[in-house]
Amino acid sequence: MRGEPTVILAEGFSGDTHYGKTMRGVLRYRPDDVRAILDSEAAGGTIEGVPVVGSVADAAALGARVALVGVATQGGRFPASWQTILRDCVSAGISVENGLHVFLTDDEELVALAREAGVELRDLRRPPAGLDCPTGENIRVPAHRVLTVGSDCAIGKMTVALELEREARSRGVASEFVPTGQTGIAIAGWGISVDAVVADFIAGAAEQLVVDGARRGGELLLVEGQGSLSHPAYSGVTLGLLHGSAPQTFILCHRAGATEVDGYPGHPLLSLSALVALHESIALPACPAKVVAIALNTATLTDAEAAAACLDATAETGLPAADPVRHGPGPLLDAVLERGRSLG
Amino acid sequence: MRGEPTVILAEGFSGDTHYGKTMRGVLRYRPDDVRAILDSEAAGGTIEGVPVVGSVADAAALGARVALVGVATQGGRFPASWQTILRDCVSAGISVENGLHVFLTDDEELVALAREAGVELRDLRRPPAGLDCPTGENIRVPAHRVLTVGSDCAIGKMTVALELEREARSRGVASEFVPTGQTGIAIAGWGISVDAVVADFIAGAAEQLVVDGARRGGELLLVEGQGSLSHPAYSGVTLGLLHGSAPQTFILCHRAGATEVDGYPGHPLLSLSALVALHESIALPACPAKVVAIALNTATLTDAEAAAACLDATAETGLPAADPVRHGPGPLLDAVLERGRSLG
Numbered sequence: 001m002r003g004e005p006t007v008i009l010a011e012g013f014s015g016d017t018h019y020g021k022t023m024r025g026v027l028r029y030r031p032d033d034v035r036a037i038l039d040s041e042a043a044g045g046t047i048e049g050v051p052v053v054g055s056v057a058d059a060a061a062l063g064a065r066v067a068l069v070g071v072a073t074q075g076g077r078f079p080a081s082w083q084t085i086l087r088d089c090v091s092a093g094i095s096v097e098n099g100l101h102v103f104l105t106d107d108e109e110l111v112a113l114a115r116e117a118g119v120e121l122r123d124l125r126r127p128p129a130g131l132d133c134p135t136g137e138n139i140r141v142p143a144h145r146v147l148t149v150g151s152d153c154a155i156g157k158m159t160v161a162l163e164l165e166r167e168a169r170s171r172g173v174a175s176e177f178v179p180t181g182q183t184g185i186a187i188a189g190w191g192i193s194v195d196a197v198v199a200d201f202i203a204g205a206a207e208q209l210v211v212d213g214a215r216r217g218g219e220l221l222l223v224e225g226q227g228s229l230s231h232p233a234y235s236g237v238t239l240g241l242l243h244g245s246a247p248q249t250f251i252l253c254h255r256a257g258a259t260e261v262d263g264y265p266g267h268p269l270l271s272l273s274a275l276v277a278l279h280e281s282i283a284l285p286a287c288p289a290k291v292v293a294i295a296l297n298t299a300t301l302t303d304a305e306a307a308a309a310c311l312d313a314t315a316e317t318g319l320p321a322a323d324p325v326r327h328g329p330g331p332l333l334d335a336v337l338e339r340g341r342s343l344g
Numbered sequence: 345m346r347g348e349p350t351v352i353l354a355e356g357f358s359g360d361t362h363y364g365k366t367m368r369g370v371l372r373y374r375p376d377d378v379r380a381i382l383d384s385e386a387a388g389g390t391i392e393g394v395p396v397v398g399s400v401a402d403a404a405a406l407g408a409r410v411a412l413v414g415v416a417t418q419g420g421r422f423p424a425s426w427q428t429i430l431r432d433c434v435s436a437g438i439s440v441e442n443g444l445h446v447f448l449t450d451d452e453e454l455v456a457l458a459r460e461a462g463v464e465l466r467d468l469r470r471p472p473a474g475l476d477c478p479t480g481e482n483i484r485v486p487a488h489r490v491l492t493v494g495s496d497c498a499i500g501k502m503t504v505a506l507e508l509e510r511e512a513r514s515r516g517v518a519s520e521f522v523p524t525g526q527t528g529i530a531i532a533g534w535g536i537s538v539d540a541v542v543a544d545f546i547a548g549a550a551e552q553l554v555v556d557g558a559r560r561g562g563e564l565l566l567v568e569g570q571g572s573l574s575h576p577a578y579s580g581v582t583l584g585l586l587h588g589s590a591p592q593t594f595i596l597c598h599r600a601g602a603t604e605v606d607g608y609p610g611h612p613l614l615s616l617s618a619l620v621a622l623h624e625s626i627a628l629p630a631c632p633a634k635v636v637a638i639a640l641n642t643a644t645l646t647d648a649e650a651a652a653a654c655l656d657a658t659a660e661t662g663l664p665a666a667d668p669v670r671h672g673p674g675p676l677l678d679a680v681l682e683r684g685r686s687l688g
Binding site: 101133134136194195196197198199200202203204229230231232233234235236237238239240241242243244264266267268270274277278281282284285286 | 538540544546574575576580583584587588608610611621628630
């Protein structure tokens with residue numbers, strides 16, 4: 001959670017950019033908290049200025065009090081090789097924060113060890129008790145609800161929401177990032193991982209999140225999107241979140257140049273214009289929503305290629321397009337605020 | 345399960361047609377198994393020829409060995425008043441089958457009583473262990489996969505799938521009903537309630553179901569749809585099931601004349617033509633799917649009104665339309681089989 005000296009557990013994931021999503025998110029948005037990254041294969045180096053260590057003892061020596069599982073594996077299973085590391089953390093008096101579908105608190109032996117050591121085991125994906133279906137309060141939440149949606153998983157939907165929140169706050173807008181997944185929760189310190197709730201209650205959980213976001217003072221809610229409406233594995237979570245969070249506004253996120261669902265060969269992505277039409281046609285008639293901008297992830301492109309990709313996206317969709325990390329979130333936020341004014 | 349002498353527990357739901365979905369489904373498709381219906385407010389009467397009794401003892405006297413919870417409440421909670429009935433069943437040596445989200449096997453006291461009495465507690469919605477994301481096997485299942493989709497919940501998607509299966513079998517087609525909810529499971533004796541799995545695994549559970557359906561010998565799979573793509577609470581389940589079961593063919597179900605989501609005032613239904621377009625545009629590009637017919641639920645209409653509703657639906661969509669219960673499933677199956685031939 002924000003403010004705690006943290007070691008990110010990334011054992012065995014050196015160089016894998018896809019599954020280091022939680023690590024990268026926390027490094028970018030809670031950099032001051034991160035004391036070390038544990039990955040014995042890369043020990044001695046640094047990642048974004050943070051020392052990579054080879055053992056829990058070395059992380060403890062650097063002041064870490066919480067260990068965050070920094071990898072999100074597909075389907076959310078726990079690599080067996082990690083059992084020793086988790087036990088080492090507990091023995092060293094380090095609490096463990098875990099965002100996988102497999103829960104630390106279901107491991108009775110580890111729970112007993114943690115109790116003895118007086119440390120916490122936090123399962124970020126454990127759903128809160130008492131979830132149910134939406135009540136209709138979502139549509140009445142007195143806030144402009146913006147959902148980041150996308151062409152695929154792991155392309156920057158959380159990043160776009162966080163960048164927009166930061167920019168909106170800097171302009172004096174009462175805005176709130178609404179975390180819907182384990183990484184967002186690890187960054188913001190609250191939220192529900194909507195992919196881990198009972199399927200019938202996805203929309204109910206999403207409703208609860210926008211209600212909570214408004215209670216926290218957000219007049220502009222930047223809701224972290226999940227998956228994609230055209231993802232062969234995760235689309236159910238995407239649509240439940242979409243209807244439950246009841247956005248008036250979408251930002252459509254896309255990795256520039258991608259043409260196939262990552263990890264699903266033979267599954268082409270939909271075009272940006274098809275995605276715009278699909279999102280607008282599936283929004284509830286009781287809460288119509290518009291795509292107002294395209295957020296491109298251009299991390300692997302040159303400046304010239306990134307600029308060309310934005311021009312292409314605008315030509316295809318008629319919407320402003322920018323990479324909020326490369327170009328700053330200003331143009332995207334302008335489109336969001338203009339939409340907010342049109343809603344009155 | 346099929347073949348067991350059963351009492352349907354319907355206490356307190358006299359006259360409520362919406363929430364007696366499980367009861368009505370089992371009465372229609374497993375009529376020979378049902379010995380009694382328990383509802384103390386209606387005791388002494390009959391429902392579709394089955395005696396309504398006022399106590400568990402009366403049901404036991406009629407030979408019931410299994411009690412099926414016959415009501416599906418919204419969100420799937422257990423009415424508190426039922427505790428006595430459940431305990432009476434167990435004491436009388438009657439096993440209990442439950443399709444709510446709240447599990448009998450989580451009630452330690454009831455579990456102990458059942459163990460003593462030597463009866464079973466079956467939670468039809470309890471997900472199987474080991475669910476994960478789809479592997480891609482769904483698209484390769486050597487069967488024509490048909491999914492019943494709809495404009496709302498509880499309008500007959502399960503009924504349409506069961507009627508099509510019966511008609512297909514009578515024509516000698518190796519067909520299999522694929523149950524995806526508690527009522528379908530109570531009727532067919534197998535399946536997964538996809539609304540009760542962890543949200544990330546909806547599509548994975550649906551994949552497993554079509555794989556199992558083909559293993560059972562189905563060359564034509566009639567997959568029971570859930571919810572609606574435009575339902576404010578359940579759309580996530582709908583889309584995960586849609587992508588995970590990888591249908592080539594949809595039958596679009598609709599309650600003739602309905603204009604609003606049942607139980608969600610202020611939420612208009614999409615038009616049939618909008619629903620056809622939405623389903624076809626959200627099918628995965630790797631597994632394109634077509635709506636081939638409209639199944640209308642005309643239960644509350646006169647014959648003339650029903651005929652007019654079918655003509656209207658055809659005029660709007662260009663597709664054949666019929667009520668499989670009133671008119672027989674023949675025209676709908678014809679459309680399915682023609683689509684199957686076009687797939688080769």
